[in-house]
Amino acid sequence: MSDRSRRIPEATVARLPVYLRSLAELLEDKTATVSSERLAEMAGVNAAKVRKDLSYLGSYGTRGVGYDVEYLAFQMSRELGLTHDWPVVIVGAGNLGQALANYGGFKERGFPVAALVDADRAKVGQLVHGVPVHHLDELPVLKERLGIAIGIIATPAVAAQDVADALAEAGIGSILNFAPAVISVPEGTSLRKVDLALELQILSFYQEHRDTEGV
Amino acid sequence: MSDRSRRIPEATVARLPVYLRSLAELLEDKTATVSSERLAEMAGVNAAKVRKDLSYLGSYGTRGVGYDVEYLAFQMSRELGLTHDWPVVIVGAGNLGQALANYGGFKERGFPVAALVDADRAKVGQLVHGVPVHHLDELPVLKERLGIAIGIIATPAVAAQDVADALAEAGIGSILNFAPAVISVPEGTSLRKVDLALELQILSFYQEHRDTEGV
DNA sequence: CGGGCTTTGTGAACATGTGCACGTGTTCGG
DNA sequence: CCGAACACGTGCACATGTTCACAAAGCCCG
Numbered sequence: 001m002s003d004r005s006r007r008i009p010e011a012t013v014a015r016l017p018v019y020l021r022s023l024a025e026l027l028e029d030k031t032a033t034v035s036s037e038r039l040a041e042m043a044g045v046n047a048a049k050v051r052k053d054l055s056y057l058g059s060y061g062t063r064g065v066g067y068d069v070e071y072l073a074f075q076m077s078r079e080l081g082l083t084h085d086w087p088v089v090i091v092g093a094g095n096l097g098q099a100l101a102n103y104g105g106f107k108e109r110g111f112p113v114a115a116l117v118d119a120d121r122a123k124v125g126q127l128v129h130g131v132p133v134h135h136l137d138e139l140p141v142l143k144e145r146l147g148i149a150i151g152i153i154a155t156p157a158v159a160a161q162d163v164a165d166a167l168a169e170a171g172i173g174s175i176l177n178f179a180p181a182v183i184s185v186p187e188g189t190s191l192r193k194v195d196l197a198l199e200l201q202i203l204s205f206y207q208e209h210r211d212t213e214g215v
Numbered sequence: 216m217s218d219r220s221r222r223i224p225e226a227t228v229a230r231l232p233v234y235l236r237s238l239a240e241l242l243e244d245k246t247a248t249v250s251s252e253r254l255a256e257m258a259g260v261n262a263a264k265v266r267k268d269l270s271y272l273g274s275y276g277t278r279g280v281g282y283d284v285e286y287l288a289f290q291m292s293r294e295l296g297l298t299h300d301w302p303v304v305i306v307g308a309g310n311l312g313q314a315l316a317n318y319g320g321f322k323e324r325g326f327p328v329a330a331l332v333d334a335d336r337a338k339v340g341q342l343v344h345g346v347p348v349h350h351l352d353e354l355p356v357l358k359e360r361l362g363i364a365i366g367i368i369a370t371p372a373v374a375a376q377d378v379a380d381a382l383a384e385a386g387i388g389s390i391l392n393f394a395p396a397v398i399s400v401p402e403g404t405s406l407r408k409v410d411l412a413l414e415l416q417i418l419s420f421y422q423e424h425r426d427t428e429g430v
Numbered sequence: 431c432g433g434g435c436t437t438t439g440t441g442a443a444c445a446t447g448t449g450c451a452c453g454t455g456t457t458c459g460g
Numbered sequence: 461c462c463g464a465a466c467a468c469g470t471g472c473a474c475a476t477g478t479t480c481a482c483a484a485a486g487c488c489c490g
Contacts, residue, residue: 017416044397048449063468064456081423099314109412174418182259190421192414197324199407201232203389206405208296278438278485
């Protein structure tokens with residue numbers, strides 16, 4: 001099981017970055033080993049889940065001791081593909097696109113913003129936070145030249161599907177969609193979405209039901 | 216089942232806003248009725264799921280015909296608690312907080328930014344996109360005066376837990392956390408998170424495995 | 431007014447995810 | 461060298477979520 005045959009469940013993959021962040025904190029504190037219980041507390045889950053999740057990566061723990069923080073962090077980084085940077089392109093140089101380009105957290109975590117792209121030629125040539133704006137048509141060229149594998153859609157909803165098509169066409173296989181629209185991508189392309197209003201609407205549901213049905 | 220006893224599953228709740236957005240599009244097109252199949256296509260899910268999800272709201276469809284767009288949209292808005300606005304407070308007037316305050320999508324969808332709050336007194340009194348910055352200590356007052364039920368955490372990770380505590384303390388029962396940190400909230404408080412770097416790391420995992428294991 | 435067509439609503443099978451409980455390997459004190 | 465405490469790894473039962481497949485219900489047309 002812990003050998004080559006592993007296929008890591010989606011739910012586990014989604015938690016790995018949380019564990020990794022906790023491990024990074026422990027590294028800063030010079031903590032050498034950590035138990036599943038401690039890690040669970042830091043990651044906000046329960047200990048059994050931590051152990052099961054980590055077991056998909058291999059048997060990296062030691063019974064009676066715990067996990068070696070540095071070694072586990074390394075293995076996890078390797079599994080997540082974070083041993084090297086992933087340059088990203090942001091499509092859409094409007095409010096949202098510029099805000100994202102200005103956000104330092106990306107580069108810091110290994111996702112430097114290599115390029116900005118927009119369909120509006122008036123914006124081409126501008127510099128946003130030191131990153132030049134190119135035209136959408138240049139995607140394939142930029143992808144090859146800068147080794148871009150991840151595209152971020154920061155356009156209005158109506159343009160999102162076209163942009164997704166352009167990204168896929170250019171061979172960019174991972175897409176993070178900020179536009180409030182459902183988009184479809186070809187088989188083999190990864191798609192994740194971040195929808196702020198949607199999150200608020202979900203909160204609204206629970207708030208409303210608490211108010212209404214509460215004692 | 217379709218009576219009063221329904222308790223809507225989490226997974227369904229998370230999809231309702233997507234359906235609602237699709238219904239809004241249909242309304243603009245003056246479409247009177249819609250089938251589960253069409254709605255499924257628009258929402259990017261399968262038709263059986265749409266029918267099951269909608270059945271939790273009640274039996275609002277007509278066999279052989281479909282769903283009345285306007286009526287369904289109304290019922291769904293009611294269920295989601297979107298028949299009135301939900302003023303929100305953004306905590307943290309830094310880069311992210313300001314960008315969020317500037318983002319028009321919130322107000323448009325019924326979540327006006329009623330106040331900005333920061334722990335740094337130097338920022339208090341500033342205007343961001345027409346919204347004044349208050350001090351963190353004023354949360355309880357602002358909550359009462361403006362009827363705020365939702366708080367958005369847009370601070371650095373280290374401050375996130377303290378802010379969450381302050382929000383809960385002030386009686387704000389719904390929290391959307393943008394800080395890259397795991398935070399815990401008291402029983403009865405809703406918490407959702409948006410973590411950009413985490414999303415990219417998940418994409419990185421799949422990208423890496425596609426590259427490595429692909430034929 | 432009856433038969434055929436459409437589309438919902440839902441029971442049941444299946445898939446995925448979670449959490450307990452415990453066997454097993456490791457450490458350490460005496 | 462032994463026993464007790466510790467903590468991982470995992471089998472198993474349970475909970476949640478997804479999909480299929482079909483009966484029931486409504487519409488339309490001749």
